[in-house]
Amino acid sequence: MSAEENKKNMTYVRLGNSGLKVSRLILGLMSYGTKGWAPWVVEKEEAIKHIKTAYDAGIQTFDTANVYSNGESERILGEAIRQLKLPRDEIVVMTKVCTPFPRLLNSPGSTGLSQQLWGVVGRTPGESYMRDPAAADAYGYVNQYGLGRKHIFESIKHSLERLQLEYVDVLQCHRFDYDTPIEETMQALHDVVKAGYARYIGMSSCHAYQFHAMQNYAINNKLTPFISMQNHYNLLYREEEREMVPTLKMFGVGMIPWSPLSRGALARPFSESTLRSQGDPMAALMNKTRESNKEIITRVEQIAKARNVSMAQVGLAWVLSKDHTSAPIIGITNLENFQDTIGALQVKLTEEEIKQLEEPYGPRGIVGHIRLGNSGLKVSRIILGLMSYGSKEWDEWLLGEEGIRHIKRAQLGIQTFDTANIYSNGESERILGKAIKQLNLPRDEIVVITKVYGVVARTPAERYMTRMAEVEARGYVNQSGLSRKIGSCHIFESIKHSLERLQLEYVDVLQCHRFDYNTPIEETMQALHDVVKAGYARYIGMSSCYAYQFHAMQNYAINNKLTPFISMQNHYSLLYREEEREMVPTLKMFGVGMIPRSALARGILTRPVSQYKTTARSQNDPWAKNYDKTKEANDKIVSSVEAIAKSKGISMAQVAIAWCLSKDGMAAPIIGTTKLENLEDIIGSCVPLVVHPGYVDIWLWADGIHVKLTEDEIERLGEPYIPQGIVGHA
Incomplete structure (x- = not known):
């Protein structure tokens, strides 16, 4: 296809909700610079030919960064603009301000790869991959990295000198800076725009909770907000679909993903490699660490052959098929590949092909990122969950009023009880209410937590109705969800019914059981606030939602007083740690206490691998089936729990609970049991203390844990874990 034909095929889109138009493909300039920086880099003369070819084909948006070849990439783009007389009114130039130094996390969201990220614009091509600020400072790079005000201004001025321009169109933060206050960064970026050095600002490769915090600060303080997010996204890496994609949609921010072909892995058969893939540590980590990658690449190859197009065109066509993609960033090291790549604009995949490409994908750790709260309410270090107490008609493994004996025994140290309106369609709340009355539990001391969201059915057998049409067809109109109308007829009516069943005047914490997609956040938060003001609840909490949803709800409440x-009652255990990616740091940011459910993974962590699914609940509980998907890794974890328990002369349950309690930000795990001896055993893992439900006070009580794991034991328990799909959200 000729350059003229390619130009006709190029389309232009607005970047998010901004007025800036970018070409549907963006040329990434990381590949242009000096071979002293990386052996696969294309040098100046050839690079300018690439830029000309791209512009002739209709690409008018160019993405670079101050650190690429230590500034040489920017110099090459500036020289190309001057030599080729590219019209400044038309082209879009994007650059970045230097990334801060990486921090490694021992979590399913970290890879160790972050050590390879750069931190400074070096004086010579070989000065890259400096690993910590101390090393940079020792080499004379003090104040020349990160997102502090001084560096942001100096960085953009140096970039403009190298680019030979008066301004850039978009200045992006290359990574999140953990050491600089968000307030300082966002004010400095705003002032850069006001000074005329940049027209817009964008963000690159961070966690959704970080983006949320930065964007909200800008909006709430009438500063310049981000218009773009340059994140890692392709057929082999789709983790951004969990939190970042919906966050960007919420804010109307454009997504311009980098590495849409996964460092070229999607452009060639699995067995082939290139100079870059052999020497690039990120390419090696991203592309060939999972069997699912091989299957996806094979399917790309099959579709490409069937359509008589290239694999690169299929890989890019998939990214372009997503409505959340504004424009992917493509990088090329030879012109032959470029002519082929741009042909992706003409490839439209069918729904069946998209499904075929996506089906083998398996969750994985984050690549490309670096790295009850502050209330006065005290809860016991272990919370007793009452889902197990109710009617056998609701589920056969439930206990009836025998649960009152458990609640009595829990007085060994537990004073916090968690239930929900829907557990056994209200019977769980009734049992707790009877227990409080019969046992004369002191209301001034105990903490009662319940939830609102789902349908409380008229008969025990009616449960888990998740579709609104099904709910309404059975006569439960206005009896589910979190809206104000459903709020007046549900949030308010729900809490009133809960109080009747509990025989109480108030609950201590009313939690939203799930996020309500059908109701404005404003409506929900106002209704919950009014419930507190009416005296029906002392506090409010959230349960099982995405971090971006929690962020939006919490910010709305805070900003509107x-x-x-x-x-936050979320799903968390040794067998499910996905919350460490976004939710845990979000909760720390807001000072919110984490009270995880299923801390023993539906009991799987309490018995040897040989006894997997030997209980009535594990055999019939649909939730327990989720653990089958990662059984091989789970078996290794369970075996380690068993071995440590034997070496310490304690139970497996105590080891698993001790692991939970060792985590920063952990207020109190919720445990549920149907056997009295199990309850006594679990309580044995803790001294009967009460703590504030938040991360700040946990430090005070660390010595109160009966079972203390060593760092080696904690590492041994966590090592086999593999990332997985989200479980427990609506």
């Missing part, structure tokens, strides 16, 4: 959440 409404009652904020003090707790």
Whole structure:
């Protein structure tokens, strides 16, 4: 296809909700610079030919960064603009301000790869991959990295000198800076725009909770907000679909993904490699660490052959098929590949082909990122969950009023009880209410937590109705969800019914059981605030949602002086640690306490591998089936729990609970059991203390844990874990 034909095929889109138009493909300039920086880099003369070819084909948006070849990439782009007389009114120039130094995390969201990220614009091509600020400072790079005000201004001025321009169109933060206050960064970026050095600002490769915090600060303080997010996204890496994609949609921010072909892995058969893939540590990590990658690449090859197009065209066509993609960033090292790549604009995949390409994908750790709260309410270090107490008609493994004996025994140290309106369609709340009355539990001391969201059915057998049409067809109109109308007829009516069943005047914490996609956040948070003001609840909390949803709800409450959440009841255990990616740091940011459910993974962590699914609940509980998907890794974890328990002369449950309690940000795990002896055993893992439900006070009580794991034991328990799909959200 000729350059003229390519130009006709190029389309232009607005970047998010901004007025800036970018070409549907963006040329990434990381590949242009000096071979002293990386052996696969294309040098100046050839690079300018590439830029000309791209512009002739209709690409008018160019993405570079101050650190690429230590500034040489920017110099080459500036020289190309001057030599080729590219019209400044038309072209879009994007650059970045230097990334801060990486921090490694021992979590399923870290890879160790972050050590390879650069931190400074070096004086010579070989000065790259400096690994910590101390090393940079020792080499004379003090104040020449990160997102502090001084560096942001100096960095953009140096970039403009290298580019030979008066301004850039978009200045992007290359990574999040953990050492600089968000307030300082966002004010400095705003001032850069006001000074005329940049027209817009964007963000690159960070966690959704970080983006949320930065964007909200800008919006709430009438500063310049981000218009773009340059994140890692392709057929082999789709983790951004969990939190970042919906966050960007919420803010109307454009997504311009880097590495849409996964460092070229999607452009060639699995067995082939290139100079870059052999020497690039990120390419090696991203592309060939999972069997699912091989299957995806094979399917790309099959579709390419069937359509008589290239694999690169299929890989790019998939990214372009996503409505959340504004324009992917493509990088090329030879013109032959470029002519082929741009042909992706003409490839439209069918729904069946898209499904075929996506089906083998398996969750994985984050690549490309670096690295009950502050309330006065005290809860016991272990919370007793009452889902197990109710009617056998609701589920056969439930206990009836025998649960009252458990609640009595829990007085060994537990004073916090968690239930929900829907557990056994209200019977769980009734049992707790009877227990409080019969046992004369002191209301001034105990903490009662319940939830609102789902349908409380008229008969025990009616449960887990998840579709609104099904709910309404059975006569439960306005009896689910979190809206104000459903709020007046559900949030308010729900809490009133809960209080009747509990025989109480108030609950201590009313939690939203799930996020309500059908109701404006504003409506929900105002209704919850009014419930507190009416005296029906002392505090509010959230349960099982995405971090971006929690962020939006909490920010709305804070910004509008409404009652904020003090707790998050989420799914977390040795066998499920996905919350460490986004939710855990989000909760720390807001000072919200984490009270995880299923801390023993539906009991799987309490018995040897040989006894997997030997209980009535594990055999019939649909939730337990989720653990089958990662059974091989789970078996290794369970075996380690068993071995450590034997060496310490304690139970497996105590080891698993001790692991939970060792985590920063952990307020109190929720445990549920149907056997009295199990309850006594679990309580044995803790001294009967009470703590504030938040991460700040946990440090005070660390010595109160009966079972203390060593660092080696914690590492041994965590090592086999593999990332997985999200479980437990609506």
